Amino acid sequence: MSAARIALVSVVVVLALAIGGGIVLASIDQRALTERVVERVVASASESLGREVTFEGARGRLLPDARVTISGLRIAGRPGEPPLVEVDELQVHLRTWPILRSLGREVAIREIAAVRPTVRLIRDAEGSWSFEGLGRERARGAETEVTLARIATVDGTVDVIDRSAPGETAVALTDLDAEAEMQGRSLSRLRVRTALASDAQNLDVDLTFEHGREGVAHAREDAGLPPVRGSIALRDADLVRLGGVIPAGVARVLRGGRVDVEADVATQDDGIYELRGDARLSGVRMRGGEPAQGAMRVIARVDPESPETFRAVIERASLRGPGIELAGSGTFTAKPRSVTFEAYGPLLDLDVLLAALPEGEQRADDAPRAVVPAGVRRTLEDTTARGTLRFGRVVNGPLELEDLTARARLRAGVLELEAGEAKLYGGRIVASGTSVDLGPSVPTWTLRARLESVDVASMTRDVSGDEPLIGRLDGRIDANGAGASWDQVQASAAGSGVVELHDGVLTTGDLGAGVATAVGEALRLAGRGSASVDEVRGGRTDLGDLRMTFRIEQGSVVLREPLTVQAPFGAARLDGRIGLDRSLDLSGTAVLSPEFVDDVASVRPAGPIEVPLSIGGTLTDPQLSLSSEALASALSETALREGARALEQELGDRAGEGLRELRRRIPVPIPGF
Numbered sequence: 001m002s003a004a005r006i007a008l009v010s011v012v013v014v015l016a017l018a019i020g021g022g023i024v025l026a027s028i029d030q031r032a033l034t035e036r037v038v039e040r041v042v043a044s045a046s047e048s049l050g051r052e053v054t055f056e057g058a059r060g061r062l063l064p065d066a067r068v069t070i071s072g073l074r075i076a077g078r079p080g081e082p083p084l085v086e087v088d089e090l091q092v093h094l095r096t097w098p099i100l101r102s103l104g105r106e107v108a109i110r111e112i113a114a115v116r117p118t119v120r121l122i123r124d125a126e127g128s129w130s131f132e133g134l135g136r137e138r139a140r141g142a143e144t145e146v147t148l149a150r151i152a153t154v155d156g157t158v159d160v161i162d163r164s165a166p167g168e169t170a171v172a173l174t175d176l177d178a179e180a181e182m183q184g185r186s187l188s189r190l191r192v193r194t195a196l197a198s199d200a201q202n203l204d205v206d207l208t209f210e211h212g213r214e215g216v217a218h219a220r221e222d223a224g225l226p227p228v229r230g231s232i233a234l235r236d237a238d239l240v241r242l243g244g245v246i247p248a249g250v251a252r253v254l255r256g257g258r259v260d261v262e263a264d265v266a267t268q269d270d271g272i273y274e275l276r277g278d279a280r281l282s283g284v285r286m287r288g289g290e291p292a293q294g295a296m297r298v299i300a301r302v303d304p305e306s307p308e309t310f311r312a313v314i315e316r317a318s319l320r321g322p323g324i325e326l327a328g329s330g331t332f333t334a335k336p337r338s339v340t341f342e343a344y345g346p347l348l349d350l351d352v353l354l355a356a357l358p359e360g361e362q363r364a365d366d367a368p369r370a371v372v373p374a375g376v377r378r379t380l381e382d383t384t385a386r387g388t389l390r391f392g393r394v395v396n397g398p399l400e401l402e403d404l405t406a407r408a409r410l411r412a413g414v415l416e417l418e419a420g421e422a423k424l425y426g427g428r429i430v431a432s433g434t435s436v437d438l439g440p441s442v443p444t445w446t447l448r449a450r451l452e453s454v455d456v457a458s459m460t461r462d463v464s465g466d467e468p469l470i471g472r473l474d475g476r477i478d479a480n481g482a483g484a485s486w487d488q489v490q491a492s493a494a495g496s497g498v499v500e501l502h503d504g505v506l507t508t509g510d511l512g513a514g515v516a517t518a519v520g521e522a523l524r525l526a527g528r529g530s531a532s533v534d535e536v537r538g539g540r541t542d543l544g545d546l547r548m549t550f551r552i553e554q555g556s557v558v559l560r561e562p563l564t565v566q567a568p569f570g571a572a573r574l575d576g577r578i579g580l581d582r583s584l585d586l587s588g589t590a591v592l593s594p595e596f597v598d599d600v601a602s603v604r605p606a607g608p609i610e611v612p613l614s615i616g617g618t619l620t621d622p623q624l625s626l627s628s629e630a631l632a633s634a635l636s637e638t639a640l641r642e643g644a645r646a647l648e649q650e651l652g653d654r655a656g657e658g659l660r661e662l663r664r665r666i667p668v669p670i671p672g673f
Contacts, residue, residue, distance in 0.1 A: 035058075036107050038055070040109075041109075053075050053076070054072075055070050055090075056073075068094070069089055071089050071090075073085075074087075077130055078124075081120075083120070084131065085119050087115070087118075088117070090114055091113040091115060092112055093113070094110060111152065112152070113151075114153045114156065115155065117156040118157045118159070119157070120161065121160045122163065123161065150179065150181055151179070152177075152178065152179050153178040154177055155175060155176070156173075157174050159171075160172070171196075171197075173203070176193075177192070177194065179191045183211065188208070188209055190205065190206075190209070191206050192204070196237055196242075197239070202236055203233070203234050204231075206230045208228065210226065210227040210228070211226050231264055232265060232277070237258065239258065242259070256285040256291070257282065257284035257291075258281070258283055259282075261277055261279045262278055263275050263276060271303070271304075272302065273302050273303075274301050275300040277298055280295050284319075291321060292320060292321025293320055294317070294319040295317070298313070299312065308335040309335060311332065314332070315329050323348075324349060325346050325347040326348060328341060328343035328345075330342065337379075337383045337384070339410075340385070341387030343387065343390075343391075344390040345391055347392065347395070348404075349396075377438060380438050381413040383410060385409065386409045387408060389408060394422065398462040398463050401429070402423040405419075405422070406421075406431075407419045414437045415436045417431055417435065419432045425454050426454065427451065427455060427473070428453070429449055429454070430452070431447070434449065443483070444480070444481070444482045445481060447479045448477075448478055450475075450476050453472050454472065455473075456469045467507055468582070469504060469505070469506060470503075471502055471505060471543070472501070472503065474502070475499030480494060480495055490580045493555070495551065496552065497557075500548075502545050503544070504546055505540055506541040506622070507540050508622060509539060510540060510541055511541040511569070511572075512596075515569040515596075515624070518625075519597070543565055543566065546563065546564075548563055549561045556579045562575050562588060563575070568596070569590065570591045570593035571590075572589065573589050574587065574615065576588075581618075582619040583617075584618060584619065586614065589610050590610070591608045592611070592631075611631045612630055613625070613626050
């Protein structure tokens with residue numbers, strides 16, 4: 001037989017089979033076939049998931065390809081929640097030969113394609129997810145098994161909604177295309193392309209499931225958790241749109257930034273899923289901040305049978321930008337939520353971090369705005385953390401620390417410095433035991449600080465722009481209070497302390513000149529107007545060494561013991577308070593030395609003169625007040641005593657001279673002369 005005849009016969013046979021198949025297909029009851037397909041798919045899904053599955057309609061066709069389209073498919077959510085899954089169209093593609101062979105009584109599904117599905121993953125107030133428990137109520141011995149080769153999703157959406165904290169957060173996967181290849185009932189490969197925090201598809205997932213791989217725990221594969229290997233890539237995702245993924249509401253402070261991730265996924269021999277990847281941050285801007293760049297290496301491990309045991313290790317983390325240059329590493333465990341960390345670098349600007357804190361909620365009764373939002377506080381209360389900090393410079397407004405080393409712990413919302421010290425203005429501060437309770441809407445704090453040889457002039461110059469005091473400060477301060485702003489600190493601070501000022505100098509006033517002015521006024525009141533003293537403004541006062549024991553209350557440092565000040569006029573003993581706003585309210589006694597009084601008034605008292613003294617104003621502009629009346633009285637008494645002594649001396653001298661003259665004139669011996 002020639003080749004032409006063979007070809008002709010082949011064509012005839014094919015046409016005959018096609019015509020015969022068409023006739024058979026035309027004779028099949030399509031409605032009954034559609035009902036069988038719908039019953040199998042819907043019943044299988046409902047019994048497998050343990051949730052009610054409903055649909056709006058279905059239509060079938062046999063030519064040109066056999067398929068049944070189910071419209072309006074819904075998988076119920078939990079009571080009070082929207083559907084877990086909604087699908088515009090579920091296209092069920094059938095194998096043609098089983099239909100022909102059984103005249104429509106046998107159904108074999110080749111592929112299922114979900115067109116425009118929406119999946120809602122909701123976390124409720126108690127922290128449980130809407131998908132938890134799926135499949136646990138599957139009927140034993142169900143005969144609705146569906147075996148297929150491929151499952152596809154076109155133009156899908158996945159919404160992740162978290163209602164476990166105040167202020168609902170959500171993340172969406174959009175433009176979702178997925179393809180799952182099956183081997184019998186088992187998934188063999190999953191490929192996903194979708195848009196995450198982007199207007200275009202930027203997330204690629206390609207996973208291969210290695211059934212029967214040697215060396216992997218078989219019990220897990222028997223439970224439907226086969227070994228997996230593959231890759232995940234995320235490109236150019238917008239950090240601002242990742243609000244529900246970034247923990248503790250940090251996204252609320254982001255104003256810009258992109259993230260890229262490249263990671264490999266593999267199942268280890270112990271059955272644990274492991275992800276190893278690199279993340280890169282670019283153009284990160286927080287509220288009030290400039291762009292920063294960052295990177296990190298992440299190793300995450302999760303047991304598929306208990307995802308809550310998720311654990312991640314962060315290596316080679318870095319963040320660099322205006323005000324921040326840091327690096328570090330750490331670990332995170334999901335349950336119980338715990339963190340370990342090590343952070344170090346040449347610069348940390350706390351103003352950048354404080355400006356980046358999420359804005360607190362303003363209460364309706366006009367109470368102060370919460371420093372830390374409720375959602376962040378709740379996360380911190382459920383988290384334990386411990387780690388170390390090492391920074392070359394730490395800046396907080398005008399204050400600056402150098403060579404900071406600290407060991408910190410977070411427990412039940414309380415952040416405590418177990419150990420901490422730094423260089424502070426040429427000296428050192430040790431703050432071990434200092435803590436902040438982040439649980440209240442306005443944090444409360446406890447300060448435990450020891451100062452060693454701190455340059456007061458440098459500190460005040462940086463804080464307020466002037467140098468009212470010069471000297472070196474040593475001491476200890478134990479205080480507590482609430483709030484982060486200076487107004488809150490002043491209103492709430494309480495505690496005690498002891499400080500010593502060495503080689504102190506008051507640069508904003510000459511107390512000796514002030515006392516001299518008061519002496520001049522006292523001389524005028526005492527009737528010695530010819531003695532005048534020029535009033536001297538400004539100048540400096542050498543204070544020497546001071547020791548001050550105090551308590552802190554109502555916005556002031558209140559002296560617990562009289563403060564003794566050595567000054568050019570003698571000394572002063574003072575009680576009262578010094579405001580945290582640098583206001584002065586001191587009163588006591590001025591002790592004027594005889595030498596000072598003699599220099600000023602040309603009157604030398606037999607001993608020191610004590611007169612009432614008060615100092616008001618501020619450290620920048622101290623106002624000294626001395627009781628002129630009391631000083632005039634003391635000066636008058638001194639003058640009278642000196643006058644009496646002088647008169648007595650003069651009379652004595654004159655009497656002696658007269659007697660001597662009388663002796664010369666009268667030659668009669670006078671006893672004693």
